[in-house]
Amino acid sequence: MKTRIWILLFLSFSILPACSKDKALIGYREDLNDTIKAYNDLVLSHDFQKAQLFATESIREEFRARTKAGKDVHVVSYHILNSDFQYTKGEETVNVEFDYTIPPSAQKKTLTDNQTWSFLYAKEEGKKRWRLITPLPEFK
Numbered sequence: 001m002k003t004r005i006w007i008l009l010f011l012s013f014s015i016l017p018a019c020s021k022d023k024a025l026i027g028y029r030e031d032l033n034d035t036i037k038a039y040n041d042l043v044l045s046h047d048f049q050k051a052q053l054f055a056t057e058s059i060r061e062e063f064r065a066r067t068k069a070g071k072d073v074h075v076v077s078y079h080i081l082n083s084d085f086q087y088t089k090g091e092e093t094v095n096v097e098f099d100y101t102i103p104p105s106a107q108k109k110t111l112t113d114n115q116t117w118s119f120l121y122a123k124e125e126g127k128k129r130w131r132l133i134t135p136l137p138e139f140k
Helices: 002-044 047-053 057-069
Strands: 074-086 089-100 109-120 127-132
Touching: 002 047, 002 089, 002 109, 002 127, 047 057, 047 127, 057 127
Parallel strands: none
Antiparallel strands: 074 089, 089 109, 109 127
8 A cells, every 4th residue: 555655656746847847848839939920920021120139149240131132022921841849959940931022023932941949048138038040041
């Protein structure tokens, strides 16, 4: 009888931390999915200035340069192809396909952007947030 109680106690103490870790992971993933959607919606609406706020400070200059180079780009749609979450690194690589045109041409082009997102400390907010660590793609 005592053995059963000890086994039940052991199992309950080993299962509870695993469940809380899974809940935290689900929260991180939901936050990341919302962030990815918000960023790509801004790119779709050609609001590169606001999209830049998702990028880490270290790539903002390159992001600004690509924003200027892409000023005439018209993004028609985007599709998230796949993602690879690496929990130990706190990073996710997301492959996003953009369909776009560059006026005056009406020819639709397609570009695959390999976005890398990392869970980093954001100074301006004083807490960790998902940040893009790769710049805006080069639309050519």
